[in-house]
Amino acid sequence: xxxxxxxxxxxxxxxxxxxxxxxxxxxxxxxxxxxxxxxxxxxxxxxxxxxxxxxxxxxxxxxxxxxxxxxxxxxxxxxxxxxxxxxxxxxxxxxxxxxxxxxxxxxxxxxxxxxxxxxxxxxxxxxxxxxxxxxxxxxxxxxxxxxxxxxxxxxxxxxxxxxxxxxxxxxxxxxxxxxxxxxxxxxxxxxxxxxxxxxxxxxxxxxxxxxxxxxxxxxxxxxxxxxxxxxxxxxxxxxxxxxxxxxxxxxxxxxxxxxxxxxxxxxxxxxxxxxxxxxxxxxxxxxxxxxxxxxxxxxxxxxxxxxxxxxxxxxxxxxxxxxxxxxxxxxxxxxxxxxxxxxxxxxxxxxxxxxxxxxxxxxxxxxxxxxxxxxxxxxxxxxxxxxxxxxxxxxxxxxxxxxxxxxxxxxxxxxxxxxxxxxxxxxxxxxxxxxxxxxxxxxxxxxxxxxxxxxxxxxxxxxxxxxxxxxxxxxxxxxxxxxxxxxxxxxxxxxxxx
Numbered sequence: 001x002x003x004x005x006x007x008x009x010x011x012x013x014x015x016x017x018x019x020x021x022x023x024x025x026x027x028x029x030x031x032x033x034x035x036x037x038x039x040x041x042x043x044x045x046x047x048x049x050x051x052x053x054x055x056x057x058x059x060x061x062x063x064x065x066x067x068x069x070x071x072x073x074x075x076x077x078x079x080x081x082x083x084x085x086x087x088x089x090x091x092x093x094x095x096x097x098x099x100x101x102x103x104x105x106x107x108x109x110x111x112x113x114x115x116x117x118x119x120x121x122x123x124x125x126x127x128x129x130x131x132x133x134x135x136x137x138x139x140x141x142x143x144x145x146x147x148x149x150x151x152x153x154x155x156x157x158x159x160x161x162x163x164x165x166x167x168x169x170x171x172x173x174x175x176x177x178x179x180x181x182x183x184x185x186x187x188x189x190x191x192x193x194x195x196x197x198x199x200x201x202x203x204x205x206x207x208x209x210x211x212x213x214x215x216x217x218x219x220x221x222x223x224x225x226x227x228x229x230x231x232x233x234x235x236x237x238x239x240x241x242x243x244x245x246x247x248x249x250x251x252x253x254x255x256x257x258x259x260x261x262x263x264x265x266x267x268x269x270x271x272x273x274x275x276x277x278x279x280x281x282x283x284x285x286x287x288x289x290x291x292x293x294x295x296x297x298x299x300x301x302x303x304x305x306x307x308x309x310x311x312x313x314x315x316x317x318x319x320x321x322x323x324x325x326x327x328x329x330x331x332x333x334x335x336x337x338x339x340x341x342x343x344x345x346x347x348x349x350x351x352x353x354x355x356x357x358x359x360x361x362x363x364x365x366x367x368x369x370x371x372x373x374x375x376x377x378x379x380x381x382x383x384x385x386x387x388x389x390x391x392x393x394x395x396x397x398x399x400x401x402x403x404x405x406x407x408x409x410x411x412x413x414x415x416x417x418x419x420x421x422x423x424x425x426x427x428x429x430x431x432x433x434x435x436x437x438x439x440x441x442x443x444x445x446x447x448x449x450x451x452x453x454x455x456x457x458x459x460x461x462x463x464x465x466x467x468x469x470x471x472x473x474x475x476x477x478x479x480x481x482x483x484x485x486x487x488x489x490x491x492x493x494x495x496x497x498x
Contacts, residue, residue, distance in 0.1 A: 005433060005492040006041025006212060007034060008393065009444040010056065011069055012096055013456070015472040020101030023196040024071035028203055030475070035207045037480040038487035040494050042204060043212035043441050045393060047197070047287065051222060054098040054466050055457075057294065058220045058261075060146070063138040063283050065193035067109055068101045074196060079119070080112040096469040113188040131191045137279060138224070139187055145224035147182035148175065156222040158239045165239050167228070197287060205289070208494060212339075212441070213288030215280070217295045218245050218261035225276075226262060232269060232276060233262040243304045246312035247295075250344055251367075253460045256312025258305055266321050274328045281329060289337065292387075296340035296359075297350045299325065326357050339387050339439075343367075363388040363437060365428055366401050369413050379435045388437035390428045390446050393456045397445045398425035400452030425449060433490040440492060447483060448474055 014021030014030060021027075034042055048059025049066045059066075075081040085108060116124070132139060145157065152160055163171035176183065201211050219225050221241060226233055234242045241262040249256045269276065284291055293299075299322030305315040330336055340354045342361040354361055363386055368377035375381065382388065390398045402424040405413065414420060417427050425446045432440045445454040445468065457465045487493050 002494060003438055003492055004040045004494060005440040005442070005487055006039045006043055006209075007037075007444050007447065008043040008389075008441050009470065010045040010393070010456070010466075011047070012056075012098075012466065013444070013469050015470045015474075018072075018101065019097035019104070020068050021096070021469065022069045022071045023200050024073055026472075027071075027200050031200075031204045031207055031209055033475045033480055034204075034209050036477070036484065038484040038493040040208055040492075041210050041212050041290070041439065041441065043292070044214065044288075046214045046216055050098070051220060053462050056214075056466070057216045059216075059223065060149075060220065061138070061142050061224045062216075062219045062280055063135075064142050064190055064224070065197060067189040067193060068098070068105050069197075070105065070109065070189065070192050071196055072105065072108055072112075075108075075112045075192065078124070080116050080192075081108060082111075082115075085111060096467045098466070109189050109192075110185055112192075113185040116188060117184070127195075128188065128191050131194065132187055135190070138283075139190060140183075141228040142190070142224040143183040143186040144172070144176055144179065145227055146186045147179040150182065151179065157227040158222075167230075201287065210289035211287070212290045212292065213284055214292045214294060215284050217293065217298045218259065218263075221260065221262050229276060232265055234265050235262060241307045244307050245298070245302060246305050246315060247303050247344060248312060248315060253312075256303075256315070257460050258309070258312040263302060263304060264320075270321060270324065274325050277325060278328065278332060281333075285333070285337065290339065291337060292339045292341055292362075294341050296342050296354065297344065297346055298322075300347070300350045300353045322353055323356070326353070330357060343392075358385070360385045360387055360438065362386065362392075363435075364391060364395065365389065365432055366391045366395050366398065369409065369416065371412060379431060382435055382437055384436050384438055386437045387439040387441060388432050388435045389441050389443070390425060390432050391443060393443070394459050396452055396455050397443065397450045398428050399446070399449055400455060402428075403451070430486060430490075433486055433492060444470060447479065 009030065011023065011027060012021045014026045016022065016024055016026040031042065034040075046056040046059060047065050047069065048056065048061050049064055049068075050056055051058060051060050072081055076083045148157070148160060148164065149155070158165060161171075164175065204211060230239055236242055243263050244258065245261040245263055246258040247256055281291070299320055301317045301319045303312065303315045304318045305312050309315070326336070336357060336359065338359050340359040340361050342350060342354055343364065363377045363382050365377060365388065368375050391401065395401065396404065402410070402413075402422075414422055417431065419427060422428075429442055429446060432442065445456070448454075454468045456468050484493070
C-alpha cells in the first residue's frame with residue numbers, strides 16, 4: 001500500500017434530509033471534503049440490508065445492498081418518483097432513525113418500481129434486464145426471500161412452511177410465480193442501489209479517494225444466503241443451527257460474545273472449490289477498492305458455541321481451512337486487496353496465516369497504553385504493512401476514551417506523548433498519522449472532537465447502536481485545512497495531490 005490516510009464514516013451516518021444517510025449530494029460532498037483534507041481513503045462498514053438491531057454485520061444478505069441507502073432525489077430526477085410523494089420523508093434529518101427510513105423508503109421504492117415499469121421501454125429497462133442476468137446467481141434467491149418474508153409477516157425463514165424451508169422445487173416454482181411482481185420490486189431496488197453506489201464510487205475514485213469496504217466473515221442465520229445454501233452451513237435436519245459463532249471472554253465482555261451466526265460446513269466449501277467465497281469476494285471487489293476482512297482470526301480457527309448455550313463461555317476453538325481459501329482467492333487475485341482485522345486474541349498461527357499472504361493487519365492506539373513495552377500497538381512496535389487507527393467503530397471515541405482513563409493511565413499516555421496536557425483527540429491522531437503504518441484511518445467522530453455520546457457501536461449490546469449521525473456544516477473548510485496540514489506533514493498525501 002502507498003502511504004496514505006483516510007476517514008471512517010458509514011453512509012447511514014451521512015447528514016441530509018430524511019431519517020437516514022444515503023447516496024445523495026451529502027455523500028458526494030463528503031468525498032469533496034476528503035479530497036480537500038488530503039485524504040485518499042473512505043472506509044465504510046458493510047452495505048447489506050440490515051435486520052434486527054440494524055447492525056451492518058448482521059445483514060439479510062451477503063450480496064445485496066441496503067435499499068435504505070438509496071437517494072430518492074435521484075429517482076425523482078430520472079422520473080421514477082413524483083416529488084410530491086417524498087415531502088414527508090425529507091422533512092427531518094437530525095438523527096438516524098432506521099425504522100422510519102426503512103418504512104417510508106420501502107413504500108416509495110415500491111411506487112418507483114411500478115412507475116419504472118409503467119413507462120415506455122427505454123435503455124434503462126435494458127440495463128435492468130442485463131443487471132438481473134448478471135446477478136442471477138444471488139439476486140433471484142434474494143428477491144424471493146425478501147418477498148416471502150413480507151408474505152409471512154417478517155418471520156425468519158425457518159418459520160416458513162416446510163416446503164419453503166427445505167426449498168422443495170415445486171414449492172419454489174409456485175411461489176416465484178405467485179410473487180413475481182414483489183420479486184421484481186426487490187430486483188429493481190438492487191438495480192437502483194448498485195447504480196447509485198457505482199456512480200458515487202466512480203466519483204470518489206476520480207477525486208483520488210479509494211473505497212475501503214468491509215466483509216464480515218459470517219452471515220446472519222436469517223439471510224437469503226443461509227436459506228438458499230443450507231448445505232454450506234452446520235444446520236440440523238430442520239434447518240436450525242447446531243453451533244453458532246462468537247468470541248470467548250475478552251476486553252469487551254466477561255462472558256464473551258455470542259453472535260449467533262451459523263458456522264460454515266467447511267468440508268462442503270472445500271468440495272466445490274470455495275465457489276461461494278469466490279463469488280462473495282468478486283461482488284465485494286466490484287463495490288470496493290480495498291476490503292477489511294472482519295474477524296480474520298476465524299479463518300484460522302473459530303470459537304464454536306453450542307446453539308443451546310446462552311453465552312459464549314462454553315465454546316471451544318476449531319481450526320478452519322483458511323490457508324486453502326486464501327490460496328484459492330490468490331489464484332484469482334494475485335495481489336489480494338485485503339486488510340486482516342486481526343484484533344483480539346491472536347495466536348502465532350493467525351499471524352502466520354496473515355503473513356503468508358502478505359496481508360496488512362490492524363493497530364489500534366487506544367489499546368496501546370497498558371504499560372507493557374511489548375504492546376504491539378505502540379508505534380515503535382508497529383510494522384509498515386499495517387493499518388493504524390485511533391479507534392474503530394467498536395471503540396469509544398478518542399475523547400470519550402481519554403476521559404474514561406484513570407489518572408494513572410492518563411499520566412502514562414501523557415508521558416508517552418511528552419505532553420503534560422495532551423490536546424485530545426488531536427494528540428492521538430497526530431501519533432497515528434506519524435506512525436510507520438502504510439495506512440492511517442481516523443474515525444469521523446475523532447476529527448470532530450466528539451465525546452462518548454457519538455460512539456457508533458458497543459459490542460455485545462443488541463440494540464441502541466449505529467445511530468450517531470453527522471450533522472450538516474460540521475466538516476468545514478478550516479477543518480479540512482487543519483487535517484491536510486497534518487497529512488502533508490507526515491507525508492500521507494499521495495503524489496500529485498500536495
